[in-house]
Amino acid sequence: MVLNYPRDLTEEQNLLLNSIRGMLEEYGENYWAKLDESHLYPEEFVKKFTELGLFNVPIPVEYGGAGLGIREASLILEEINASGGNSQPFHGQYYMSWLLSKFASVEMKKKLFPALGSGKIRMQSMGLTEPDAGSNTPEIKTFAKKYGNNYIINGQKIFTSRIEESDWILIVARTKRYDDVQKKTDGISLFLLGPEQKKEIEYTRIKTMFNSQTYQVFINNITVPEENLIGEENRGFGYLMHVLNPERILIASESIGDMRWFIEKSAGYASSRVVFDRPIGENQGVQFPIADIYAKMLSVSALRWQAASLYDSGGDIKIVGELANSAKYLASEYAWQAANVAMDTYGGYGVAVDTGIERKFREARLYKVAPITNNLVLSYLGHNVLNMPKSY
Amino acid sequence: MNIAVLIKQTIDMDQLKTNENGEPILDNLPLKLDILSKNAIEAAVQLKEKYGGEITGISFGTDKTTSAIKEAYAMGVDTGVILKGYKKSNPHVTANVIYEYIKDKNFDIIILGNQSSDSYSGILAPVLSEKMKIPLLSNAIGIEIADKNVKATLELEEYNVIQTQAMPVVISVAQEINNPRLPNVMQIMKAGKKEIKIIDANPNYSDSPNVISNTAPKSERKRIIFENTDDGVAEISRLLRGASR
Structure with missing residues (x-):
């Protein structure tokens, strides 16, 4: 079961989540574990993702898309990661689509958008x-x-x-x-x-x-x-902000999904694994780190939503940047912490490939250094937001 | 063909927990379209795709039932109606409310799930069929139409029965009938913009039975631990063989 948490979503957003959850039921952790072994692209998953119209999410209505925002995209990618999957192989087309819709010529949009939505071409x-x-x-x-x-x-x-x-x-x-x-x-x-x-x-x-x-x-x-x-x-550097900020928000969402997966696994294992005649979760040393991550997940999810909402409503791109970078920084740090909590909770079983913990552990580590290293996020906040001297 | 599909919104049973007395905690549970209603909608949409027609989705619900109707729209239902006033599970009250709405609408087929995942009473379909004075095809796992007749494959415990009835009929479907489609993004977007008819049903709950107790059965697990793996494997194998007989 995928961990749920209180969120204030619209009926359409919930329907979108229902559809993606229905699809995810067909792609369990084994699917992702096999790909991890072979290092192959999740071709079948992406095909199904396309059939559900999910690449239409960021495409404007006038080009045949759904004209939805980063909020909806973030819900989708978060849910995939929360189910034990990995959105990294196909998230690129989302932020590229927002760049196109803002800055590409009408001819280019007419040429690319319908083909991107239908899956005829990929641009990721x-x-x-x-x-x-x-x-x-x-x-x-x-x-x-x-x-x-x-x-x-x-x-x-x-x-x-x-x-x-x-x-x-x-x-x-x-x-x-x-x-x-x-x-x-x-x-x-x-x-x-x-x-x-x-x-x-x-x-x-x-x-x-x-x-x-x-x-x-x-x-x-x-x-x-x-x-x-x-x-x-x-003038491309300015345009890049419309790739990089959505990218930060979406990656924060994937890390939030990872956190949910680690929390669900850890809480379940802590409640069922019996050592010294009682579940290990009765020990505060095991229970509290998991609860701590849950509180952090709620907080960073709210920050990510604020960043996404501001971008979707056309808010000041500098403020979006401040929120998006902060969300990416915190989500990736917390997800890495969650990965380690899961490792500690599972003990030796955490490194056994069959539990899946070590796979998600490896995947969660990336976002501390990519697409931007977290030190540079802090430099940005310190210098550009808090007006301290430039540190790099 | 004029098809009615009855839609139930239930609490998300996957998230239901019980309190220390074993009573269900019903506060703040998310609502969802019941799984068997999804099968019923899918069956209706497949009939429409194959034979043509219009589908009306009807739900006895509340203001919050709009999300279930929108999901039905996204799956292919044409018109959605909420009969407002649902308070609790009482299939006879539900049957009255639905009957009052559909009795003069000339539906050829009324499709619904054979039971719902929250109460599992299975009462609504037969009561509705009796009120309408039209035949019931129960536990259907296949539906075909020829002329003015419905030919349905009905699942019984030991074997299946194929039955033909002239329309109008009530059909209750079993989960095995189909795999409900997942609405795609564009269908969801369209569904969000469609109008939903909301009608006050003013249900009469005065004859409802009084629930004295509603608690989950206690199941004590045996928790047998075998220190020797071979003994454990032998025992599990013995139990599985017994269960498969």
Whole structure:
């Protein structure tokens, strides 16, 4: 049984949850455990996800979508993780869809949105991080030079997720060199690369500690038509906030789902596992850490909802950023704490693969360092929100 | 074809807990569309898809029943009606309320679950059939239509019976009849915008039986522990063989 908690949802949001729960009943923990062993993409799950129309969630109504918000997307991804699954392999298309709906041309939206909603194409990959830039986005080296009606892009990316599993991808490139701009975030542009360009990209998969499709990418002299530029040239960094803030909120939601799963497992095991003639959960040393995580889950879920609601209502993107970053920071830290509480509660059984604890433990660890490391979230809050000196 | 499907909203039985006296704690439980109502809706929608027609979803409920009707809409029901005033489980009161609404509506088929997951009384279908003076096809696991007749496969304990009846009929369905569809996002969005008719039913509960006690049966588990695994396996194997006979 998946752990529930008090939430104030609309009837439509509850119906959405009912549908996703119905679907999740078909994909138990064994499904995810097998994928974890083989490191394969959850193709069958994503197909069913598409059939339920779930990729239509962020697509505007005028392009045939449901026109729903991050709140609904966050409910869906949270529930998948709370059931023991992992939303990481397909969450990318959600935040990419919000970027498109805000900044892509009408022609591009007409071309991509119906196909994304129906599952004809997938677009769940964003090439941002580079070997020499890491968290310091303005220092990316990938460069797009304009020749006539085209751009020629050259560069290298690392930890680009799901490029193999996408038909369209987003590449972040400089269109003005770092040294040639006063404000270092200027001169960055966003490009959509379609199947034609993707064929020419070279990439190799990076082996990771859990089932994650992430790649090293080499872009050599790839020609991209100018209509594939998103919004205006050189202004891409600002647009990225509309990918990164939704991404933070959704990832916070996945961590909240992970917390629910760890709490459910731990509370169940603590109540049923009998040692010294009584359930181990009778010991405060076992019981209180689980209750502590539950309280933290309620608090960060509320913060995540506040961030999502503000984004959905078109609130100030800087305040959204403050809330979204805080939610991602707390949710990932708490989820990691929950993973450790589950390990402690299960004792030796926690490392046994069959209980599933060690798999979720490995998965939960990622979000302390990705898509942004938690230290950088604290730097952002310290400097940009609390006006303390810049620490990096 | 004019189909009525009767829809019940129940508490979420998965989340029901009992207090120290074994009595159910009913406060603040989430409500959901009953599983057998989902089977009934699915059966109705499949009939509509195959033979055409209109489906009216009817629920004896409260202001909160709108969520069940919206789910029914998302599954394919055309018109939703809430007969408001439900207070507690009493199948005779429910039958009266439903009868008063449907008696002059000329439905060809009235479909409902053979029982509901909260009370499991199974009384509503036969009482309604008696009030309407139309045949009951009970425990259906298959429904087909030919001309003005319904041909239903009815599940009995030892074997199945295939029965043909001229419409109008009441059909109560068993859970085995189908796998209810999961509404997709776009259907949910459309369902949210559809109008729901809400009618005051003014039910009369005066003859309801008085519940003296409602407690969960106590089950003491034996908790037999075998220190020697071989002994345990042998015992489990013996018990399983016994159960399968």
